[in-house]
Amino acid sequence: xxxxxxxxxxxGSAGEGTISAGxxxxxxxxxxxxxxxxxxxxxxxxxxxxxxxxxxRISTNRIYSPGKLADVLIALNDKHSISQLSALKExxxxxxxxxxxxxxxxxxxxxxxxxxxxxxYGIPLNMLAHKAAGNARGMNMVALGAVAALLHVDQxxxxxxxxxxYGKKKQIVIDSNVNSFLEGYNWTEKNIKKIxxxxxxxxxxSKQKEKLIINGNQLVAQAALVANLxxxxxxxxxxATKIMEILSRELPKHGGVLLQTEDEISAIxxxxxxxxxxxxxxxxxxxxxxxxxxxxTGLSVMAEVPAVIIDSQRAGPSTGMxxxxxxxxFNSAVSGGTGDCPRIxxxxxxxxSCYEATILALYLAEKYQTLVVVLLDFFLSNSIRNINIxxxxxxxxxxxxxxxxxxxxxxYQRYKITKNGxxxxxxxxxxxxxxxxxxxxxxxxxxxNYSEAGHLEMTQxxxxxxxxxxxxxxxxxxxxxxxxxxxxxIISWGSSAGAAHETVMSAQKEGINAxxxxxxxxxxxxxxxxxEFADKCKKILIPELNFSxxxxxxxxxxxxxxxxxxxxxxxxxxxxxDILQKxxxx
Amino acid sequence: xxxxxxxxxxxxxxxxNHAARTLRKKDKDAxxxxxxxxxxPYYYKPKLTNxxxxxxxxxxxxxxxxNSYKAKDIRIxxxxxxxxxxxxxxxxxxxxxxxxxxSKLIIASGSRARVLPAMSRYANHLKFVTSYTDxxxxxEEIRKAKDFFIFGGDLVGFKFLRLxxxxxxxxxxxxxxxxxxxxxxxxxxxxxxxxxxSKFKVDVIVxxxxxxxxxxxxxxxxxxxxxxxxxxxxVFSFNGLIPNIDFAKGSxxxxxxxxxxxxxxxxxxxxxxxxxxxxxxxxxxxxSYTTSIGWPNAVVQGEVAAFNLLGDHKIIESVGRKxxxxxxxxxxxxxxxxxxDEV
Numbered sequence: 004x005x006x007x008x009x010x011x012x013x014x015g016s017a018g019e020g021t022i023s024a025g026x027x028x029x030x031x032x033x034x035x036x037x038x039x040x041x042x043x044x045x046x047x048x049x050x051x052x053x054x055x056x057x058x059x060r061i062s063t064n065r066i067y068s069p070g071k072l073a074d075v076l077i078a079l080n081d082k083h084s085i086s087q088l089s090a091l092k093e094x095x096x097x098x099x100x101x102x103x104x105x106x107x108x109x110x111x112x113x114x115x116x117x118x119x120x121x122x123x124y125g126i127p128l129n130m131l132a133h134k135a136a137g138n139a140r141g142m143n144m145v146a147l148g149a150v151a152a153l154l155h156v157d158q159x160x161x162x163x164x165x166x167x168x169y170g171k172k173k174q175i176v177i178d179s180n181v182n183s184f185l186e187g188y189n190w191t192e193k194n195i196k197k198i199x200x201x202x203x204x205x206x207x208x209s210k211q212k213e214k215l216i217i218n219g220n221q222l223v224a225q226a227a228l229v230a231n232l233x234x235x236x237x238x239x240x241x242x243a244t245k246i247m248e249i250l251s252r253e254l255p256k257h258g259g260v261l262l263q264t265e266d267e268i269s270a271i272x273x274x275x276x277x278x279x280x281x282x283x284x285x286x287x288x289x290x291x292x293x294x295x296x297x298x299x300t301g302l303s304v305m306a307e308v309p310a311v312i313i314d315s316q317r318a319g320p321s322t323g324m325x326x327x328x329x330x331x332x333f334n335s336a337v338s339g340g341t342g343d344c345p346r347i348x349x350x351x352x353x354x355x356s357c358y359e360a361t362i363l364a365l366y367l368a369e370k371y372q373t374l375v376v377v378l379l380d381f382f383l384s385n386s387i388r389n390i391n392i393x394x395x396x397x398x399x400x401x402x403x404x405x406x407x408x409x410x411x412x413x414x415y416q417r418y419k420i421t422k423n424g425x426x427x428x429x430x431x432x433x434x435x436x437x438x439x440x441x442x443x444x445x446x447x448x449x450x451x452n453y454s455e456a457g458h459l460e461m462t463q464x465x466x467x468x469x470x471x472x473x474x475x476x477x478x479x480x481x482x483x484x485x486x487x488x489x490x491x492x493i494i495s496w497g498s499s500a501g502a503a504h505e506t507v508m509s510a511q512k513e514g515i516n517a518x519x520x521x522x523x524x525x526x527x528x529x530x531x532x533x534x535e536f537a538d539k540c541k542k543i544l545i546p547e548l549n550f551s552x553x554x555x556x557x558x559x560x561x562x563x564x565x566x567x568x569x570x571x572x573x574x575x576x577x578x579x580x581d582i583l584q585k586x587x588x589x
Numbered sequence: 590x591x592x593x594x595x596x597x598x599x600x601x602x603x604x605x606n607h608a609a610r611t612l613r614k615k616d617k618d619a620x621x622x623x624x625x626x627x628x629x630p631y632y633y634k635p636k637l638t639n640x641x642x643x644x645x646x647x648x649x650x651x652x653x654x655x656n657s658y659k660a661k662d663i664r665i666x667x668x669x670x671x672x673x674x675x676x677x678x679x680x681x682x683x684x685x686x687x688x689x690x691x692s693k694l695i696i697a698s699g700s701r702a703r704v705l706p707a708m709s710r711y712a713n714h715l716k717f718v719t720s721y722t723d724x725x726x727x728x729e730e731i732r733k734a735k736d737f738f739i740f741g742g743d744l745v746g747f748k749f750l751r752l753x754x755x756x757x758x759x760x761x762x763x764x765x766x767x768x769x770x771x772x773x774x775x776x777x778x779x780x781x782x783x784x785x786x787s788k789f790k791v792d793v794i795v796x797x798x799x800x801x802x803x804x805x806x807x808x809x810x811x812x813x814x815x816x817x818x819x820x821x822x823x824v825f826s827f828n829g830l831i832p833n834i835d836f837a838k839g840s841x842x843x844x845x846x847x848x849x850x851x852x853x854x855x856x857x858x859x860x861x862x863x864x865x866x867x868x869x870x871x872x873x874x875x876x877s878y879t880t881s882i883g884w885p886n887a888v889v890q891g892e893v894a895a896f897n898l899l900g901d902h903k904i905i906e907s908v909g910r911k912x913x914x915x916x917x918x919x920x921x922x923x924x925x926x927x928x929x930d931e932v
Contacts, residue, residue, distance in 0.1 A: 093655075101685045112687035114669055119655045122628050123668035125685050198628055198725040 006063055007037075007206040010070045011150065013057040013143070014087040015079030017046060020143035023168070024077075025057020026387075028147060031156075031164035032061045033216050033389035036208035040066045040354075042386040042576065047241065047325040054083035056090075063208050067353070067501035069386060071578030074201060075154075077146045079128070084113040093120045096199055098149055100142070101125025122199045124153060124191075131186040141183030148187025153197060155204040158188050215392050219357040219383040222393070223313055224249035226361035227285060228257055231401050234284040236262040236273035241325040242384040243287040243315040267292035271299040271312065278309040279440065281404070281430030283365050285311035290319045290332050293376075297340045300374050302442045304344045304465060307418065307426070309368035313361070315379040318574055327574025328381035330497050331549035336376045337526045337557070345466050346374040348526035352480070352500035354388040356523055359477070362396045363523075367475060370403035371468045372428055378525070380548070382576040383498045404428055412436055416447040420460060424467030469527040476524035479532050482507045483518045491586050492540030493519040494533065494566075496554050499546050499577040506582040515586055525554075530561050537562050542589055544569060546582050594619040595690060596898070597681060599671050599836075600697035601625030602634070603884050604865030606653060607891030608695045608898075613661045615899050621663045622689070624681070628668035629721045630655055635884065637724050638745070638752045641731060650721070671698075674840035676858045693898050696837060696848055696856075696863040697891060700830030705741075705765075708826065711802040714809055715826045718749055727823070734822035735759060738811045740799060741768035742782075746827025754789045761792040761811075761819050763799065768828045792819075832867040832880075845869055849878055852904045854894040862898050864890035870905060 011028060015021035022043050029041045040060045046053025060070045076091045078084030078099040091097065099114045110116070117123045126149045132141040144165065151161050162181050169177045217225075224246050227235070235254055237247045247261070254261045264270040270286045277284035288296065293314045303310040316332045318324035336348050347367050351360040357379060364375040407415060407427035417438035419426040426447075429436025439449030444461060446452040482504055483489070491510070495503035500521035510517040520536045522529050537543055543562065545555040546569035555568045569585045571577065596612050598605045601623050609621055631653040639645045658665045670684035674694070681689040702719040704712055716730075717723045737753055739746055740763040753760045764782065766774040774782070779795055786793050794817060801812040802824060812818045832847035842856045843849040848863035851871045855862050865887040869878040881890070893903045 099685065103686050105686070106682070107685075107687040109687065109689045112683070112685055114685055115666060115683075115687055117666075117668070119630055119658060119665045119667050121667075125668070125670075196722045196726050198722050 005206065007203075008060070008062040008064070008070075009075065009154075009201060010058065010060045010073040011075040011077070012059070012073040012087065012090065013077045013079065013146065014084040015055055015143070016083055017053050017055050019055070019079045020140065021055040021057050021079060024079075024143035024147050025059055027161075027164050027168050028057075028150075029059050029387055029389075030168065030216055031161050032059070033214055034164065035157075035160065038062045038064065038066045039216075039389050040069050040386060042069045042382060044575075045326055054080075054086075056087060063206065066388075067505035068579050069382075069576055071575075071580045075150065077150060078113045079142055079146060081107060081111060081113040085111075085116050088113065088116055088118070088121075091121060093118055094199075095121050096153070096201065097121050097123045098146060098153070099123060099125055100128040102127035102130045104129055104139070124149070124195050126187065126191060126195070128187070131190055132183050135182040135186040136179035141179055141186075144180045144183035145187035148184040148189075149191040149195075151184075152188045152191035153195065153199075153201070155202045158185070161188075212391070214389040216387060216389050217354070218245075218385050218387045219351070219354050219379055220245040220315070220385065221249060222354060222358040223287065223361045223377075223379070223384075224253065225393075226358040227365065228253055229395050230362040230365045231283050232257075232285060232365060233259040233282045234262070234274070234277035235259065235286065236264050236270040236277070236284070237286045237288065238264055238267050238270050238292060240267075240289045240292045242317055242381040243289050243292075243313060243379075245384070246287040246313060267295040268299065271296040271303075271310065274310050274312075275299060275303050275306075275308050278303070278368070279306070279431070283309070283369060285313065285365065287313035287315065289315050289317050289325075290335075291322060293332060293335060294339075297335070300346065300376075301340050301342060301344050303374040304346055305342075305442050305444070306440045307372040307428070307465070308440070309372055309375075311361075311364045311368050311375050311377065313364075313377045313379060315381060315384040317381045318572065324574055326381065328498070328576055329548045329572060329574070330378075330380055330499065331553065331572075332378060333496070333525070333547075333549070333553040333557070336378050343462055343466070345469055346376060346526060347371065347472055347524070348376045348378060349476075349523055350378040350497040350525045351383060351523060352495075352497060352521050354383065354386060355390045355393070357383055358393045360523060362400050363475070363477075366396075366400040366403050367472060370405070370475075371425055371472055373465075373468060376526075378497055380498050386576070404430075406430070407433070407436055417449045418445060418447045418461065418464070420447060420464055422467070423471045424464045424469075426464075473524065473527050473529055476522070476529070479520055479522040479529055479536075480504070481518060481520050481536060483511070486516070486518065487539060488516070489518045489540045490516045491518075491542045491544055491589060492536060493517065493544045493546065493582065493586075494537070494558055495519060495521045495546055495577075496525055497547075499548060502577040502579040502582055503546060505579040506586065509579060509583050510586055513583075513587075517586065528557075528561065533558065533561055537564070542567060544582070544585060544589065546570075546577055546585070548572065548577055594692040596621050596693050596695070597689060597691040598623045598695045598697055599625075599681075600695075600699055600833075600865065600867070601627060601631050601665065601667070602697060602699045602865060603631075603652075603887040604699070604891035604894070605695070605697035606631045607888045608697060608864065608895040609663050609891075610661065611892045611895035612899070613663060615895070619692075621661075622691075623658075623663060623665045624669055624671055624683070624689075625665070625667050626670040627720060627722065630658075630665070630667065632721055633884075634720070637718055637721065638748045641718070641724055641728055641749075642752050642756065671836045673836055673838075674842070674861075676841045676861060679860060691860075693860045694862070695891075695894050695898060696834070696842075696861065696867060697865045697887075697894070698833040698836075698867045699887075700866045701833045702826065703828045703831045704826065705828055708740075708799070708828075711799075711824075714802050714804060714824055716823055717826060718745055719830070730823060731756075736819070736821040736823075737761070738809070738819055738821040738824045739763070739827060740824070741765050741826055741828035743768045743827045743829045746825070747782075749825065749827065750786075750789070750791060754791060759790075761794065761821070762786070763794040763797060763813065765828060830866060830882075832869075834867050845878060847880055853897045853902060854890060854905055855897060862894040864894040 318327040318329040368375040412435035443451040543566040742764040847869040
C-alpha cells in the first residue's frame with residue numbers, strides 16, 4: 004500500500020454548510036479506513052456571516068498533526084476564500100464557483116487570486132445546487148460531489164454518508180443533499196479535464212475495526228462519565244462549553260447532577276463543595292474563567308479537597324480570541340494563585356489522551372486530595388479524530404479515596420502527617436470522622452494554626468504528594484529512543500507534541516538526527532527524565548503556541564542550559580512544517 | 590494615487606508572454622495581467638509529444654517558471670477563461686463572472702484543435718494532442734494502448750505518428766489533404782508523404798474518408814467509406830488548428846477566421862491588438878489577410894504588438910524558419926511573403 008496523505012479545506016461563510024460538509028467528508032473517509040484529523044475554525048460571534056473553515060487531513064498512516072497547507076481548497080464563498088488561499092499549497096487545487104449568481108468586481112473572485120501554480124477547477128456550484136434542490140443551500144454538497152469526482156472517490160459510499168448525516172431530517176432534506184452531491188459529481192466527471200495527480204484510486208486501506216469519530220471535548224465528557232463523575236458545575240465559555248452541553252444531557256442519566264452557575268467563581272466553589280462531600284466533581288472553562296477560579300483553587304489545595312478543572316486554552320489575555328487556539332495558560336495553571344500552592348497539571352498531547360487525562364485527573368484528585376488542572380486548548384477541544392473505541396478504566400481509577408480505618412477514627416486527624424502527604428479522608432457523615440476544614444493554615448485536625456513549625460510542616464505535607472504522583476503518570480513519550488545522541492531534541496507539551504513528533508520523522512528523512520520529548524504530566528514535571536533526554540541532545544528546541552515561551556522558561560530552569568524557542572500566536576495549531584524549518588536553520 | 594495603465598493579455602503562449610515581457614521592459618509602472626484558460630504556465634507546445642514519450646519531464650516542458658512572472662511583476666491568471674469583451678467600457682468578462690477593466694488589450698489566445706464538421710458527432714471518441722491538458726488526459730492511456738487510428742495528418746500528427754512507432758504501437762493513418770488547414774496538400778505532396786511513411790510500420794490510407802466510429806467493449810471500430818475496418822484502442826484527430834477567438838465575437842473587433850489586424854497588429858478597435866496564430870494579418874502587398882504558424886513568428890508578433898500598443902509603428906515581418914518539414918515535403922509557414930512551396 005502506497006503512502007497517501009491529503010489535506011482538504013472547505014471555506015465558506017457561517018450558514019453555508021461548511022462545517023457540515025467537512026464532517027461528512029471526515030466520516031466518509033474514516034469509514035473507508037483512512038486516518039483522519041479535522042479541525043474547524045469559525046467566528047466567535049454567534050450572529051453574522053463570518054468565515055468558517057473545515058480543515059480535514061486524510062492519510063493512510065497515523066496522523067500526528069493537522070498539517071499546515073492544504074492540497075485542496077473548496078471555496079464556497081469568494082470573499083472569505085481569498086484570504087484562505089495563503090493556506091493552500093503552491094500547487095494545490097482550487098475548486099470555486101464558476102457561475103456565481105452575481106458578477107464579481109475585479110479582484111473579488113477567489114480564482115483571480117489563485118497563484119499560477121495552483122490548479123483551478125471552476126464548477127457551477129450555485130447553478131447546480133439550484134438545479135438539484137431549487138436553492139443554493141446545497142452548494143456544499145455540490146462541492147463535495149465535485150471533489151469526489153476529481154479525486155476518484157466512490158460516489159455510492161459518499162451518498163450513504165450523506166444519508167447517515169441527515170438521517171434524522173425529513174426525506175426531502177436527505178434527497179436534496181444527495182441530489183446536490185450527485186449533480187456536482189456527474190457534472191465534474193463529464194466536464195472537467197483533470198490535470199492534477201491527486202487520486203484516491205487504489206489508495207483505500209483495508210477495512211479496520213470500527214472507529215469512533217470524536218473530538219477532545221466529547222472525549223473529556225465521555226471519560227468523566229465512565230470515571231464516575233457525579234457532579235459538574237460550570238459556566239459556558241468557548242471552547243469548553245461542549246463538555247457541559249454533553250454532560251447536561253448525559254450526567255443525569257448516570258445519576259449525577261449538573262449545575263449551571265452564575266459565573267466561574269461559583270462553579271469552582273460548587274465543585275469544591277461537592278468534592279468535600281465525597282463526590283467526584285469537576286468543571287470546565289477557558290482562560291478567563293480559570294482566572295476567576297484562581298482564588299478558589301488555593302482552597303482546594305489548602306483544604307485538600309479533590310477538584311478537577313478542565314481549562315481549554317484560547318488566545319488571551321482577557322477575552323482575547325475565543326475561537327483561536329493558544330497554549331498560553333501554562334504559567335497560570337502551573338503556578339497561578341496565592342502562596343505555595345502545589346497542584347497537579349496534566350496536558351494531553353492528542354485527542355485520545357484527552358480521555359486518558361480526564362480519567363487520570365479524577366483519579367488523582369481523589370487519591371491525592373488536591374486540585375488537578377487538565378490543560379486542553381481550542382485545537383484539542385475541537386479537532387476531530389477517528390480513534391479506536393477507548394477502553395473503560397479499571398476499577399483502580401473509579402474509587403481512589405483513602406478512607407480512615409477504625410484506628411484512624413479513634414482520634415481522627417483529617418490532616419495527619421504521612422510519608423506521601425495523603426491523609427485518610429472521611430466523607431462528611433462518617434461516624435467519628437468529624438473535622439474542621441478551612442482555607443486558613445491549620446493543624447492535623449484542621450484547626451487554624453499559624454505557628455512557624457505548623458505552616459512548614461503542612462506545606463511540606465502538601466508538597467510531599469508530588470513525590471509519588473509522578474509514578475502515577477504515563478511515562479514521557481520519546482521518539483527514536485534507541486539512539487544515544489541527537490543533534491536536535493524537541494521538547495514539547497500539550498497539543499504541540501503531535502507536530503513535534505511528526506517533525507522528527509520528517510527531519511530524519513532529511514538526515515537530521517532528531518528526537519522529541521513530551522510528558523502529559525507537566526506539574527509535577529518528570530525532571531529526571533527530561534534531564535536524561537536533554538543530555539543526549541546537542542541542541543534543544545521548544546516549540547509552543549504562546550508569545551513569551553512560558554514552557555521554555557520553565558524547562559530552562561530545570562535544564563540550566565540555553566534552549567532555542569519557537570513561538571507562534573497565529574491562532575492556528577502548531578505545524579510540523581514550521582518546526583522543521585526552524586530545525587534547518589539551527 | 591497616480592493612475593497606472595492596465596495592460597491585459599489574453600493568452601499565455603509565445604506571443605502573449607513576449608508581449609508581456611516587452612510591455613514590462615518599456616513600462617515599469619503599468620499593471621500587466623496575463624489571462625489564460627490553460628492551467629499551467631508558459632510551456633513548449635512542440636515538446637508535448639516528447640513529454641508523452643517521457644523523454645522529458647514536466648519541468649523541461651516549461652518555458653517560464655512561476656517565479657519569473659513574480660520577478661517581472663506580471664500577474665498571471667491561469668485556468669481562467671475570458672467569456673466576452675466589452676470594448677466600449679474596456680471590460681473583460683471572465684467565465685466565472687469577474688469583470689476586469691483594461692487600458693489596452695492584446696489578444697494572443699492561440700489556436701485549438703480543429704474538429705472537422707463531419708467528425709463532430711464522434712467528438713467524444715476523439716483524442717487530441719493540442720494542449721497540456723489534452724496530453725494529461727491521454728498520457729497514461731497511450732502508454733497502455735496498443736492499436737491507434739490517426740486521421741488528418743498535420744505537423745503534430747506526423748510527429749505523434751513517429752512517437753507511436755518508436756513506442757512499438759500499431760498505427761493506421763488516414764491522411765486528409767486539408768489536414769494542414771488552411772493549407773491543402775497537393776496530390777504530388779501526398780504521394781511523397783506516403784512514400785516517406787513507408788519506412789515506418791504504419792498502415793497509410795489516402796483518398797478515403799471515415800464513415801463510422803463506434804465504441805464497443807472499450808475498443809473503437811473505425812470504418813472508412815471504402816470499407817476498410819480497424820478495431821483500435823484510441824482514435825486521434827490531427828486536422829490543424831483554428832483560432833481560439835470565440836470570446837471576441839460581438840466585441841466590435843473585426844473577425845474572419847481569426848482576429849483581423851493591420852500590419853501593425855492593431856485591430857479596428859483602438860485599444861485592442863492581436864498577435865500569434867489567433868490573428869489574421871493584413872498584407873498590403875497582396876491586399877489580403879494571412880495567418881502564420883510557428884513559435885518564432887508568434888514571439889516576434891508578441892513583441893511587435895507590445896511596441897505598437899505603447900505607441901510605436903513597427904511593421905510585422907516573418908522570422909525563423911520559413912518552411913516546415915512535413916515528412917520530406919517543405920511547406921511554407923507564412924503566407925504574406927512571395928515564396929513557393931518546395932516538394
